[in-house]
Amino acid sequence: MSEPPRRIEITEPVTITVDGREVTAQNGEWLIDACERNDAYIPRFCYHPRMEPVGMCRMCLVEVDTGRGPALQPSCMLPVTPGMSVDTTNDKVAKAQDGVLEFLLSNHPLDCPVCDKGGECPLQDQTMAYGPGESRFVEEKRHYEKPIPISETVFLDRERCILCDRCTRFASDVAGDPLIHFIDRGSQTEIATFPDEPFASYFSGNTVQICPVGALTAKPYRFRARPWDLEEVESTCTSCSVGCRVTIQSSRNQLVRYQGVDSDPVNWSWLCDKGRFGHEASNSEDRLREPMRRSEDGALRVAQWSDALGAAAAAIRSVDPSRVAVLGGARLTNESQYAWTKLAKSVIGTDHVDAQLGDGLPAEVVLGLPGASIDDVCAKGGTVLYLGPDPKEELPVLYLRLRHAAVSDSVRIVECSPMRSGLSPYAAASLQYAPGELPALVAALCSGDVPDGGVAGVDADTVRSAAALLDGIDDLSVVVGRANLAETAGVVVDAIDAVRSARPGARYLSALRRGNVRGALEAGMSPGLLPGRTTIATGSATWTEAWGAVPTAAGLDGLGILDAAAEGRLDVLILLGADPLTDAADRSLARRAIAGAGTVISLDSLPSASTLQSDIVLPVAAFGECDGTTTNLEGRVTVLHQKVTPPGTARTDWMIAAELALRLGGDLGVESSQVELWDELVKHSAPHDGLSSAALAAQEDPDGLLLPLDATIELAATTPTNVPPRSADSLRLVVNRTLYDSGSAISHCASSAALVPEASVRLSPADAAAMGLETGTFVTVASSHGSVSVPAVVDPGVPGGAAVVRHNLESVDAGVLVDAADPVCDVRVELR
Amino acid sequence: MARLTPENVELAHRIIARYPRPKSATIPLCHLAQEQDGWLTDEAMVHVAELVGCTPAEVLGTASFYEMFKRHETGRYCLNVCTNISCQLLGGEELLEHAEQVLGVRPGGTTSDGMFTLEDVECIAACTEAPAVQVNYRYFHRLGPDDLDQLITDLRSGALDDVVPHHGTLGRVHQDLDGDRIANITPPEAQTEPVWIRRHRELAESNDGGAS
């Protein structure tokens, strides 16, 4: 089967005999893995190297002698001990395998010709290799209604199930969503959900990948292709910044399936459903195929590339560089990011460049803090201070790793969040703070000085017992990010400052969401920044030499760009896959900015609210349609591969940058492939030393190469954000994200679009009671900037004084409430 | 019908408190729900899941393993006729057929008045008294067709109310355990010595003390 044994370091070698050969194995590892590592593959169905064994299927029986005489034993549950002797192929073993298969097949339908698994089915393959040629079972087999949906995306054919317990173990032990279970007993046993309670897990697709038969199938792939028609290549998911390793598979130049690949430092073979089914958006009918220009009559009309690029270049050329800005780019490849940074900062000559829309963390913070890898954060017995967004909603596979660390590797997580999150049940302490007051809470946690009245709305005892967990922990791992979009980044930066002064040995993982945001910052896509973790102050010499010219003063950041555009101070606004109209935390600012900017040039693969408002739209290649590299949230660089051709005449972002550069009288110095761009970056960037395209290509494992964790950028001193007190008649707004929102990636994904939740405002039971409302009551949530009407949801996970609204849901837009300039946002909630 | 009544919720909390982990109370709480409604409703399983902190799917998975948890409405009396070997040799099958005719239902069926659910069961460990029958898990031994008729008449008339409670009530004794009979609710990871070893040791020590 496709799951290789986990890579391990042999620290306690023991000698065992496998089929007459003496081999070295790790003491205590499962025999099935030790044998496979030593070229004696043992067939199996239920064993999965990333889950605890259960010994359900008995396919892995081998004859083992530990000194008490040979006996058949399941190798998936037998730890290796010194001197063990194993026979994996003798007659007795062959008979056992033959027998197990005959039993499994007695109730298994002869579905192979119409089964999606046919051609890549472990049951089929192992029956061919080890099974009986004929069945003695002539009786009628079981029949069930087939298939039944167990969720929006997963279907179950019960008679195909061999009861291996893989899907159910995954659901309960890995994902923590035990919504499927064996029910009934004996030959009646089947996998089931509770009636009317579907397997609504963000990770449901993994069960399809690991089911060893065709019992579980995924709607987006059912009957789309046969394994022997598939072409595949390995790549990295860029739907979020975790950077899970995937195999992308295509059939007839169409992406049809992504499968998780086991990258030991990252995703352990798991994917979230948003990433796994992301190919549906790539295949969407709505993809942008041809360039478009706004014509005289105001409509967007298809144009030739030469016209569109000519118009773009003309718009840029005709204005002062200080009136041109580039926003977005966090989803581009490293190479495209580098090309666009070079184009903007050197050829055009503007420093108004920001990959983030004011919803991330300042570049100096991300690049200036000593880093921690995912493995560092999850290391056995460690302690983590978690100050990021709900990882289950924003960085799903990071959530799986954190959950595993807490449940199985005794990692103690102290979580500070604006409301209870998916991580909270696994945290040793979970504290819900009043928006804006995180710095005070963190300071109290790190010092242990807790006023008797509590801090940040959390009572003193709770803070004290959490502080005790952090007491004396110098090598603390801290996960930082934006848990609340209605709060400015300054508040988070202040909290980080509090940790830095109290725990100088702490290391940080920045939990920013967009796929390649880390790569963008490493490439210098931020005001005042140059590639390779340098600033205008420190990197000018290097990059002037490389590029000819660099900006001399720091430009505007994401919010500054939007502000300037809104005030008519920008003549050209270039959006690199950014959609401020739906994605910016401050919606009215985004609207004013798009309306106020002179020419808006948008590079995107799918239509969005912002592309529809743009003057020039350039279609770009999406994931799976271009080669390059990407950098995940840890700073891990992995290789992306093209599998299919982009639709229409869509081009890769760096090609557009190179073409524009030529039209502007510059030259990005790239002749034929993105490799030239990467190697130019590597040549001039100290942190990228050793990460050349050749070095990346030479990697045998799927793990890529990690940029140095130690920072080389100076952290700027910050002025603390002044958070005004909350008035008694208002609540403080929390805006947070859900995995499935109304962004274009999800709206164009047929199977995920149905999963976008209904908008609501979540209130604590105490506040709800005081206002006399209950779940379902329609209320108006009003800030000084706008108001929305939504049903209330009474949620005990919300602390008193807070009102939580999800970001970017079509039905209700929290963005109208927020003013990006205010450190926090107070709202009144009133009955309609 | 369905979720646990306030009194039963209170009892449920007392039952949960007997275990180191709430989830361990799943089966006793399913009994409680079955005692309340005569069978285990979906709503009750959802409620049990809330009370013990797991998902309804986990409660269903556990409950469905046990045939004595009925997931469909069941008659007031569950009449189980044994047709396994000893009983079969001594007329169990004929007895079942007779029951089918008298009650007008097949095994698995419930009479239209909601009084009886008939079941065909495997050995119920009363082979020496074959053919054996259980009503709501109370035994009736060496029954012939006439005895069965009489039994049904008595059950209908209420004459056996003291002997055979309504379906679901089998758990009553266990549900009301005295506080001082609760064994030990130390979580397993915090246990130093299994409680039975400790009790034996204490017993032995006190015996030693008495002898000397």
Ligand code: SF4
């Ligand atoms: S559905 Fe598949 S994974 Fe789940 S128990 Fe059955 S065979 Fe195993």
Ligand code: SF4
């Ligand atoms: S966690 Fe992120 S990188 Fe991983 S599969 Fe999901 S979206 Fe892709």
Ligand code: FES
């Ligand atoms: S693989 Fe060992 S019992 Fe299934």
Ligand code: FES
């Ligand atoms: S065979 Fe009927 S009780 Fe044993």
